[in-house]
Each structure stands twice: as C-alpha cells, then as structure tokens.
Amino acid sequence: MAIREVLKMGDPRLLAVSEPVRAFGSPELQSLLTDMRDTMLRLNGAGLAAPQIGVGLRVVIFGLEHNPRYPEAELVPYTVLINPTLAPVGDAQEEGWEGCLSVPGMRGLVPRYRELRYTGVDETGQPIDRTVKDFHARVVQHEVDHLDGILYPQRIRDLTQFGFNEALFPGQNLVDE
Secondary structure: OOOOOOOOOOOHHHHOOOEOOOOOOOHHHHHHHHHHHHHHHHOOOOEEEHHHHOOOEOEEEEEEOOOOOOOOOOOEEEEEEEEEEEEEOOOOEEEEEEEEOOEEEEEEEEEEEOEEEEEEEOOOOOEEEEEEEHHHHHHHHHHHHHHOOOOHHHHOOOHHHEEEHHHHOOOOOOOOO
16 A cells, blocks of 8 residues: 555656556556555545556556545545546537646636446456446546547637636635645
C-alpha cells in the first residue's frame, strides 16, 4: 500500500494509449489497485486511471461518497473497471465543470455524453455491464479518456471556460491536490 505520485499534464506518459490487462488475480494487479485506491482517497479524487501514476494499463477506479472537491455530486459506487469500452446512450451531451488530479488547481467546462453504457471486467475478470447517467457517466468518461491519452482540457470547446479554481470560483476553496 503506497500513495503514488500523480503525473501532471505535460508528462508524455499521460498522452500514451494504454495496453489491455491480460493477467487477472496477480499480486502485481492487486498491488496496483491498492495503490490506486490509496492515492485516489488521499487526494480526494473521484477517480484515478493507471496512466496517472505512470502505469500504461487499461485500468481505472472511481467512486464518490462525500468529496470536498465535488460537494454537490451524487454518489457513485466504488468500481474497479479494467479494459473498459464505452457506448453513448443517445446523442444528448451536457457541459459540466471538471477537474483532474493531473491538472491540479484548474477546472474546465467539458462536454460529455449525459448517458452511457460501460462494459469491462473487475479485478477478478468478472464482467461489468452498466448503464449510467449524469455525474457517474461524466466520471467514467473522464477516467477512460486517460487510457487513450486524453486529458480533459483537450475536450474543452471554449477556453474562456478553463482556468484556475480561485479565479473561476472565488471563495469556494476547491482543491485538486
């Protein structure tokens, strides 16, 4: 169990496409998942992708109960999602504010599909198949983007809606570290 360093935007490892996981139930995978969970919880993240800690595998974790970074967000069950695929349910998109542990201190207004279906497997190789919407859908899309080398600022349509937390939201004390 270790808190890992989160790579910051500008590190070329964040731009690489991740490789699928092929071995399940290994001590290495369990260690990675433990480190990811410890790191995400320590930093008050809603999710974390393996590439954010320098591991080029198609592994994301996410979950949200009460989180000071997202005080108004609905609950999202803690999930380990490996080798995910996403499929939008309909064409409806909405813009919402996002932050990222790899882009600390900043937020941006990002368009995402409002509803989607995601599939993949858990840490034991058991299938996951869920249809979700709103914040849950946003979190999954954000984390899976990391697996394809995409950071949320690359999705922002209007860069006037991207900036430092204290400038965009004065007095709200939103932390990303």
